[in-house]
Amino acid sequence: MSGSKHPVSEVTRQRVLSAAARLSFEPNRLARALVTARSQTVGVIVHDISDPYFGDIVKGLEDGLHVDDYRLFVASSDRDPEKELSYVRAFHAHQVDAIVFAASSLTEPEYIRALRDLTERFRARGGVIVVLSDHLLEAPKVHFDNHRAAIEMVRYLASRGHRNIGYIGGPPDLEVSRVREAGFRAAVSELDLPTSPDHITSGHFTVTGGGAAMAELLDRVEVTAVLAANDLMAIGAMRQLLASGLSVPDDVSVAGLDDILLAEYGPVPLTTMRIPTYQIGREGASLVLQALDGEDLVAVHLEGEIIERDSVANIASDA
Amino acid sequence: MSGSKHPVSEVTRQRVLSAAARLSFEPNRLARALVTARSQTVGVIVHDISDPYFGDIVKGLEDGLHVDDYRLFVASSDRDPEKELSYVRAFHAHQVDAIVFAASSLTEPEYIRALRDLTERFRARGGVIVVLSDHLLEAPKVHFDNHRAAIEMVRYLASRGHRNIGYIGGPPDLEVSRVREAGFRAAVSELDLPTSPDHITSGHFTVTGGGAAMAELLDRVEVTAVLAANDLMAIGAMRQLLASGLSVPDDVSVAGLDDILLAEYGPVPLTTMRIPTYQIGREGASLVLQALDGEDLVAVHLEGEIIERDSVANIASDA
DNA sequence: CGGGTCGTGGCAAACGTTTTCAGGTCAAGG
DNA sequence: CCTTGACCTGAAAACGTTTGCCACGACCCG
Numbered sequence: 284m285s286g287s288k289h290p291v292s293e294v295t296r297q298r299v300l301s302a303a304a305r306l307s308f309e310p311n312r313l314a315r316a317l318v319t320a321r322s323q324t325v326g327v328i329v330h331d332i333s334d335p336y337f338g339d340i341v342k343g344l345e346d347g348l349h350v351d352d353y354r355l356f357v358a359s360s361d362r363d364p365e366k367e368l369s370y371v372r373a374f375h376a377h378q379v380d381a382i383v384f385a386a387s388s389l390t391e392p393e394y395i396r397a398l399r400d401l402t403e404r405f406r407a408r409g410g411v412i413v414v415l416s417d418h419l420l421e422a423p424k425v426h427f428d429n430h431r432a433a434i435e436m437v438r439y440l441a442s443r444g445h446r447n448i449g450y451i452g453g454p455p456d457l458e459v460s461r462v463r464e465a466g467f468r469a470a471v472s473e474l475d476l477p478t479s480p481d482h483i484t485s486g487h488f489t490v491t492g493g494g495a496a497m498a499e500l501l502d503r504v505e506v507t508a509v510l511a512a513n514d515l516m517a518i519g520a521m522r523q524l525l526a527s528g529l530s531v532p533d534d535v536s537v538a539g540l541d542d543i544l545l546a547e548y549g550p551v552p553l554t555t556m557r558i559p560t561y562q563i564g565r566e567g568a569s570l571v572l573q574a575l576d577g578e579d580l581v582a583v584h585l586e587g588e589i590i591e592r593d594s595v596a597n598i599a600s601d602a
Numbered sequence: 603m604s605g606s607k608h609p610v611s612e613v614t615r616q617r618v619l620s621a622a623a624r625l626s627f628e629p630n631r632l633a634r635a636l637v638t639a640r641s642q643t644v645g646v647i648v649h650d651i652s653d654p655y656f657g658d659i660v661k662g663l664e665d666g667l668h669v670d671d672y673r674l675f676v677a678s679s680d681r682d683p684e685k686e687l688s689y690v691r692a693f694h695a696h697q698v699d700a701i702v703f704a705a706s707s708l709t710e711p712e713y714i715r716a717l718r719d720l721t722e723r724f725r726a727r728g729g730v731i732v733v734l735s736d737h738l739l740e741a742p743k744v745h746f747d748n749h750r751a752a753i754e755m756v757r758y759l760a761s762r763g764h765r766n767i768g769y770i771g772g773p774p775d776l777e778v779s780r781v782r783e784a785g786f787r788a789a790v791s792e793l794d795l796p797t798s799p800d801h802i803t804s805g806h807f808t809v810t811g812g813g814a815a816m817a818e819l820l821d822r823v824e825v826t827a828v829l830a831a832n833d834l835m836a837i838g839a840m841r842q843l844l845a846s847g848l849s850v851p852d853d854v855s856v857a858g859l860d861d862i863l864l865a866e867y868g869p870v871p872l873t874t875m876r877i878p879t880y881q882i883g884r885e886g887a888s889l890v891l892q893a894l895d896g897e898d899l900v901a902v903h904l905e906g907e908i909i910e911r912d913s914v915a916n917i918a919s920d921a
Numbered sequence: 922c923g924g925g926t927c928g929t930g931g932c933a934a935a936c937g938t939t940t941t942c943a944g945g946t947c948a949a950g951g
Numbered sequence: 952c953c954t955t956g957a958c959c960t961g962a963a964a965a966c967g968t969t970t971g972c973c974a975c976g977a978c979c980c981g
Contacts, residue, residue, distance in 0.1 A: 309694055
């Protein structure tokens with residue numbers, strides 16, 4: 284007998300325990316879940332589980348949930364609203380105790396409405412929702428401030444004497460793209476740096492996307508530094524610069540956001556901001572556990588850390 | 603009503619379907635599983651989900667299973683036998699329809715015995731086991747031949763005129779290290795290449811591990827090419843060579859195995875063998891599905907592909 | 922016109938647990 | 952000796968489905 288408050292004598296307890304051990308009996312969690320309305324199961328939705336960014340987060344989640352004997356379903360939405368919704372429905376049908384949205388939400392209004400509807404229904408059944416990034420859903424949240432991260436990177440570049448800074452953003456239909464770009468704009472205006480629509484470009488969150496965006500930027504405006512919305516794009520930008528015969532960081536400095544493995548070992552070690560992905564997952568797990576315990580929660584905030592490598596030159600006059 | 607063969611008239615069918623839609627009713631999978639003895643659920647055990655190698659495999663699995671409406675539990679064993687066993691037990695308790703072992707098994711005999719016991723019990727209940735690598739468990743298997751992969755890379759290097767080839771192996775307690783090194787040795791002897799214990803070194807499966815091993819190799823023996831047991835180590839070796847003032851590939855060629863992202867975008871684009879990780883997952887998924895359909899299965903074999911980039915020079919005399 | 926068949930609907934049992942509830946036994950206290 | 956609890960045990964209901972079975976009417980055929 285496992286964990287009930289049913290009174291039972293020590294002798295019978297031993298008797299059944301030993302019998303269970305002898306037959307290596309494992310209680311059927313499904314049957315248990317049916318009556319307790321707790322499946323000891325949580326589902327996480329990411330963009331793509333093969334992306335190490337999400338892999339790290341999921342690992343943190345898994346580690347945090349494992350100690351409390353929760354199992355983790357994983358689902359990749361591939362950024363497809365329809366697929367994401369279908370996973371939410373499936374998780375609901377499987378009676379998961381919580382759904383974790385690890386990725387920032389898509390912005391399509393039709394989808395948002397449907398998602399709101401689904402999650403509301405899920406909550407009504409006692410389900411817990413937790414989000415691990417900027418998300419349009421109202422829920423307990425692990426918050427890494429992408430807005431501020433972009434601001435801090437710009438400040439950092441400015442502190443190294445850069446005033447003419449270009450920005451390479453991500454796909455506009457992603458919340459995280461918008462937030463980081465907004466941060467960039469805010470910092471530029473805060474520091475009163477020269478700017479123009481030409482300073483800002485965008486592309487896919489990939490190396491080639493970053494390369495193409497950099498090529499575009501080079502055509503349009505003269506900059507001493509470029510901030511990319513993620514490291515993959517930063518690497519792409521770097522390669523484009525190198526291919527154009529420019530030196531990094533002597534001609535143009537490049538900075539990224541994320542701190543992926545490639546940042547350290549790429550063509551020029553990349554100065555970037557480390558995002559505490561594993562920690563985000565861990566915090567998400569404890570949020571889930573607390574919410575399941577009936578606690579009211581708000582948001583927990585996590586800080587990034589600037590990793591200085593070789594891709595940003597110091598051109599400050601006092602240097 | 604979903605999928606039963608209970609006869610029902612078209613009009614009632616529509617009536618209940620529309621009612622279900624109106625209330626957005628989702629049948630409780632747990633209750634269904636309880637009676638059908640099928641949970642539409644499979645569990646996968648990897649070493650570490652944050653490792654992109656496993657991330658890719660899991661993505662393949664997920665994609666393959668999603669179309670048949672199966673959900674995927676993921677578990678990272680962290681190479682800890684105890685943890686792996688506990689996950690197997692948990693999966694069993696959750697009545698998963700199949701357990702997939704994505705990682706090669708640990709070799710500790712006590713653990714193997716326990717695992718055999720557990721899986722036997724699981725099978726007796728109708729559960730399906732599938733393994734995605736060399737594994738001591740007898741089960742339908744997706745097989746990527748690491749032995750042959752190493753051989754082919756050596757043959758490739760030899761075909762470019764290299765005869766004096768060094769090898770940087772992985773940690774000796776991992777099955778995959780042993781298999782790849784055995785492949786290297788077999789190829790060297792097959793091709794009658796010069797060799798000695800000094801030609802072979804090893805280290806951790808990391809960039810720094812590869813760098814240290816390369817430094818060691820440089821001290822001991824003169825080679826025109828180096829094969830590393832994985833790309834991370836190859837990148838490390840490359841960096842070490844570059845740092846020693848040597849050119850890659852002009853002074854020393856470097857080849858790897860795996861084809862990670864860093865291989866393409868590292869200091870020198872790395873010639874390596876692509877392991878079809880995603881495909882391994884996909885094939886694993888169809889093996890699971892077929893086994894669940896009651897089919898008898900053996901093994902499916904997958905081939906790697908040499909990706910030629912810039913890190914290997916052609917020094918053949920006829921070049 | 923009656924018996925058999927076919928098509929459909931409804932009912933009940935079952936899946937493996939947890940939880941509630943009603944006893945039942947025994948020791949202590951009146 | 953009877954009552955009162957304390958302590959335990961066993962039975963029964965419930966969770967939300969699927970599935971097997973039976974019943975009922977309509978229709979066809981002899």
